[in-house]
Each structure stands twice: as structure tokens, then as C-alpha cells.
Amino acid sequence: xPVAVVTDSTAHLPEGFAERYGITTVPLHVLVDGxxxxxxxxxxxxxxxxxxxxxxxxxxxxxTPAAFAAAYRTALxxxxxxxxxxxxxxxxxxxxxxxxxxxxxxxxxxxxxVDSRTIAMGLGFAALEAAxxxxxxxxxxxxxxxxxxxxxxxxxxxxxxxxxxxxxxGRIGSAAALLGTALAVKPxxxxxxxxxxxxxxxxxxxxxxxxxxxxxxxxAGTDEVAVAVHHLAxxxxxxxxxxxxxxxxxxxxxxxxxxxGAVVGAHTGPGVVGFVIRKPLRSR
Numbered sequence: 420x421p422v423a424v425v426t427d428s429t430a431h432l433p434e435g436f437a438e439r440y441g442i443t444t445v446p447l448h449v450l451v452d453g454x455x456x457x458x459x460x461x462x463x464x465x466x467x468x469x470x471x472x473x474x475x476x477x478x479x480x481x482x483t484p485a486a487f488a489a490a491y492r493t494a495l496x497x498x499x500x501x502x503x504x505x506x507x508x509x510x511x512x513x514x515x516x517x518x519x520x521x522x523x524x525x526x527x528x529x530x531x532x533v534d535s536r537t538i539a540m541g542l543g544f545a546a547l548e549a550a551x552x553x554x555x556x557x558x559x560x561x562x563x564x565x566x567x568x569x570x571x572x573x574x575x576x577x578x579x580x581x582x583x584x585x586x587x588x589g590r591i592g593s594a595a596a597l598l599g600t601a602l603a604v605k606p607x608x609x610x611x612x613x614x615x616x617x618x619x620x621x622x623x624x625x626x627x628x629x630x631x632x633x634x635x636x637x638x639a640g641t642d643e644v645a646v647a648v649h650h651l652a653x654x655x656x657x658x659x660x661x662x663x664x665x666x667x668x669x670x671x672x673x674x675x676x677x678x679x680g681a682v683v684g685a686h687t688g689p690g691v692v693g694f695v696i697r698k699p700l701r702s703r
Contacts, residue, residue: 423494487521501559540647577693578627
């Protein structure tokens with residue numbers, strides 16, 4: 420195992436994928452009324468939806484540098500020659516910074532830290548591609564390059580019931596939040612240049628779903644793509660989007676559906692639905 424791959428819990432890899440690919444996942448923290456829990460380990464999407472429904476105060480925080488350092492040392496002690504650590508956009512979280520601090524402690528010659536400039540399965544696809552490259556025997560520089568390329572080959576779009584949760588967490592400007600909530604419109608957003616940006620607004624969630632399908636078709640073109648659909652507390656809506664994407668996209672390696680974890684869900688709110696498309700690396 421020459422190169423180990425580490426990511427964080429915002430990758431939202433489908434169940435069993437991290438173990439299958441040998442990826443270590445370091446969880447972020449979810450705080451409910453000040454009590455901290457580990458994202459995806461001690462606190463999941465159902466608990467989050469319940470907490471938000473009760474209007475409890477939900478915030479999030481990055482992993483500690485010590486948690487990353489422990490993960491790196493465990494991988495190195497298990498026989499890895501180096502580690503590639505891939506994380507959500509540094510413009511959205513301090514997670515990347517914590518990983519960098521840990522890498523400096525463990526040894527910058529042993530740990531490479533990648534800012535994926537994205538989130539959810541945009542990050543997840545990068546981790547999976549990196550792990551596959553490591554499995555093929557790529558060296559640390561090659562695995563790092565694959566992670567960067569794979570993250571750059573993804574596009575992420577989603578629709579939310581309201582921008583209020585993103586506004587509260589400071590992940591989108593207050594002006595965009597006001598625009599999004601005006602006249603009960605449903606905002607359609609994208610992850611671009613490492614940030615969440617408002618794309619447009621539609622009147623209903625059904626129209627938002629239709630727009631998401633159109634966006635996916637535009638991004639995919641005639642390429643063979645991989646697709647992931649995400650949601651929080653909205654499985655029927657996610658299944659509908661997945662079905663429509665399967666029908667619309669001409670060439671797809673399949674569509675996985677994964678519920679968002681508590682950290683990302685805390686900033687989007689229940690009812691969010693969206694997709695990540697990963698285009699072939701050769702096309703970028």
C-alpha cells in the first residue's frame with residue numbers, strides 16, 4: 420500500500436465505498452445546542468432533520484489537526500509510504516487548513532493535502548479516483564494529480580427549499596439569501612470556483628428538478644459520465660431526480676443516490692436535492 424488516501428465526512432461516499440477502496444474518512448463535527456458529535460459516526464441525517472425541525476441551534480466545525488495527524492500516522496504505520504489527503508473546498512470550511520497543519524506536523528514530505536474546491540460527491544469522486552490510482556501503484560505525485568484532475572472534472576448543482584440555512588452559516592451572501600426567499604421561489608445553486616453561488620430561481624421544486632435535469636444534460640453532452648444524486652430528508656424527490664437523469668443522459672455509468680450527512684445538511688436544510696456529474700478525465 421504505497422499511497423494511502425484520506426478524505427473527510429463531507430465526501431458522502433455511498434455506503435461501503437470507503438472500505439472497498441481503502442479510504443480513511445475523518446469526520447467533521449456537528450454541534451446541537453453546543454453539544455458536539457461526529458458527523459456520520461455519532462450524528463446522521465435523520466437526527467439532523469429532527470433537530471432542525473425542533474428549531475434547535477445546529478452549527479458545524481472542522482476536525483482538529485490532531486484527528487488528521489492520527490489518521491496519517493495510522494496509515495503510515497500500516498505500511499503506506501505516503502498519504503494524499505483530499506478535502507472539501509477551503510472556501511467553505513477550515514478542514515483543509517486543519518489537514519495542512521497536521522501534514523506539517525507529521526511531515527510535509529509524507530502527506531500531500533488537496534483542496535478539491537468542491538464538496539459532497541465532487542469530493543467523493545476525487546477520493547475514489549485517487550484510491551484507484553494508488554491501487555494501480557501510482558506514486559504520491561501521480562495520486563495527488565489524479566485527485567486534482569478528478570475534482571476538476573466534476574460539476575455540482577442543487578436546489579434548496581430556502582437559502583436561509585446557507586445564509587446563517589455564512590456560506591452565501593445575505594443579498595443572495597434575500598433574492599432566494601423572495602416570493603417563495605426555489606433557488607438553484609452551483610458549486611463554482613470552490614464557492615456556492617446562486618444560479619437562478621424558479622417558482623416550484625418541480626420546476627427546479629426539471630432545471631437540474633436540463634443542467635445535467637448540458638454538462639454531460641455526449642460524454643460517458645458518472646452521476647451521484649444527493650438529498651436530505653427527501654428520498655422520493657431524490658429518486659425522481661435519479662430516474663429522470665438516467666432517462667435523459669445518453670451515456671452514463673450509473674447513478675448512485677446518497678443522503679447528505681449532518682454537516683452539509685445543516686447548511687442546506689431539509690428538502691435539498693441535487694447532483695454531481697463526473698466527466699471523463701481525458702475531456703479536461
